Amino acid sequence: MQDFIHQLHKAELHMHLEGSLEPELMMQLAERNSVQLPYQTVEEVRRAYQFSNLQDFLDIYYQGASVLQTEEDFSDLTWAYLRKCKAQGVVHTEPFFDPQAHTQRGIPIEVVIRGIDHALQRGKAELGVSSYLILSFLRHLSEEEAFATFEAALPFGDKFIAVGLDSSELGHPPEKFQQVFAKARAEGFKAVAHAGEEGPPSYVWGALDLLKVDRIDHGVRAFEDERLMQRLIQEQIPLTVCPLSNTRLKVFAEMRHHTLLEMLDRGVMVTVNSDDPAYFGGYLVENFMALHDALDLTCEQAKQLAANSIRASFLPDSDKQKYITRTQSQFV
Ligand SMILES: Nc1ncnc2[nH]cnc12
Numbered sequence: 001m002q003d004f005i006h007q008l009h010k011a012e013l014h015m016h017l018e019g020s021l022e023p024e025l026m027m028q029l030a031e032r033n034s035v036q037l038p039y040q041t042v043e044e045v046r047r048a049y050q051f052s053n054l055q056d057f058l059d060i061y062y063q064g065a066s067v068l069q070t071e072e073d074f075s076d077l078t079w080a081y082l083r084k085c086k087a088q089g090v091v092h093t094e095p096f097f098d099p100q101a102h103t104q105r106g107i108p109i110e111v112v113i114r115g116i117d118h119a120l121q122r123g124k125a126e127l128g129v130s131s132y133l134i135l136s137f138l139r140h141l142s143e144e145e146a147f148a149t150f151e152a153a154l155p156f157g158d159k160f161i162a163v164g165l166d167s168s169e170l171g172h173p174p175e176k177f178q179q180v181f182a183k184a185r186a187e188g189f190k191a192v193a194h195a196g197e198e199g200p201p202s203y204v205w206g207a208l209d210l211l212k213v214d215r216i217d218h219g220v221r222a223f224e225d226e227r228l229m230q231r232l233i234q235e236q237i238p239l240t241v242c243p244l245s246n247t248r249l250k251v252f253a254e255m256r257h258h259t260l261l262e263m264l265d266r267g268v269m270v271t272v273n274s275d276d277p278a279y280f281g282g283y284l285v286e287n288f289m290a291l292h293d294a295l296d297l298t299c300e301q302a303k304q305l306a307a308n309s310i311r312a313s314f315l316p317d318s319d320k321q322k323y324i325t326r327t328q329s330q331f332v
Pocket residue numbers: 016019054061166167168169194197245275276
C-alpha cells in the first residue's frame with residue numbers, strides 16, 4: 001500500500017511551511033542565528049510535542065518559528081519540504097506561510113517572501129514540483145493588522161495566489177476578516193480559510209458565505225450539520241483534511257473515529273494533507289497510511305483522494321487533466 005500511495009500523483013493543499021520545521025533544522029538555525037530555545041537536544045524538542053488542543057500546539061509552533069530570521073533560513077526551510085514532496089510523489093503543493101509570525105518579530109516581509117519564493121522556483125526547476133503560495137492571516141490578531149500585512153505583501157503579489165486564515169479558531173470567527181478577504185478577492189486573489197477544525201459548523205458557513213472562500217481548510221466539524229454537508233456535496237466545495245493533525249490536536253480521540261472516509265464515500269470533495277508535518281508525525285504519505293492502518297483505506301479510495309487533491313488545487317484545468325489522466329492510466 002505504501003508504494004501504491006507513493007506512486008500516486010498527489011497535490012498537497014494544506015501545509016504550513018513553518019510547520020515543516022524539523023527539530024534538526026530548528027536546532028541548526030537556532031545556533032546559526034544565536035536564538036535561545038528552551039531545549040538542548042533534538043530529543044527534548046520532540047518530547048515537548050504533546051498537545052491537548054490547537055492552542056497548546058500553536059504556542060510551541062510560534063516559538064519554533066522564532067529561529068527563522070534570514071532569507072536563507074526561509075529558503076532552507078522551504079527547500080527541505082520540497083525535497084520531501086519529491087520523495088513522496090507530491091507533484092504540486094500550495095503551502096501556507098504566516099507572515100505575521102515573522103513581521104511581529106521584526107523580520108521584514110520581503111525577507112520571508114523572497115526566501116520562500118527562491119526555494120519554490122528552485123523546486124520547480126530542479127525537482128519538477130510546482131507550487132502556489134498562500135499568504136495566511138493570523139486570526140488571533142486584528143483585521144487592521146491583516147490589512148497592513150496584505151498591503152505590505154502586495155508589491156510581491158505575483159508570488160502568492162491566495163489568502164488564508166489560520167491560528168486560534170475559537171473566539172475568532174470568519175466575520176472578523178470579512179473586509180480584508182473582500183479586498184484580497186477584489187485584487188484577484190483566491191481565498192481559503194481554516195474553519196470547523198475546533199470551531200463549530202457556523203464558522204464553515206461563515207467562511208463560505210462571508211469570506212467567499214474557494215476551499216475550507218479542515219472543515220471536519222461540518223459533519224455535525226447535515227444541511228451543511230448537503231451544501232458541501234452539492235457545490236463540491238473542497239475540504240483540506242489533515243488526519244494526523246486532527247488526532248494529535250484531539251479533534252478526534254483516535255484515528256478510527258476520523259470521518260474523512262465517510263465524507264469521501266458520501267461524495268464530499270475531501271483531500272488528505274499534513275498540516276504541520278514536523279509536529280504531527282508525518283508528511284503526506286504517512287497521513288494516507290494512518291487512514292489505511294486505522295480505517296482500511298482502499299487503493300480505490302486512495303486514488304480518489306489523490307484525484308481530488310489535483311481537482312481541488314488552483315492549477316489550470318489543462319494541468320489538472322494531465323495529472324488525473326496519468327494517475328488513472330498508472331494503475332489499471
Ligand atoms: N492546524 C492549524 N490550525 C490553525 N492554525 C494553524 N497554524 C498552523 N497549523 C494550524
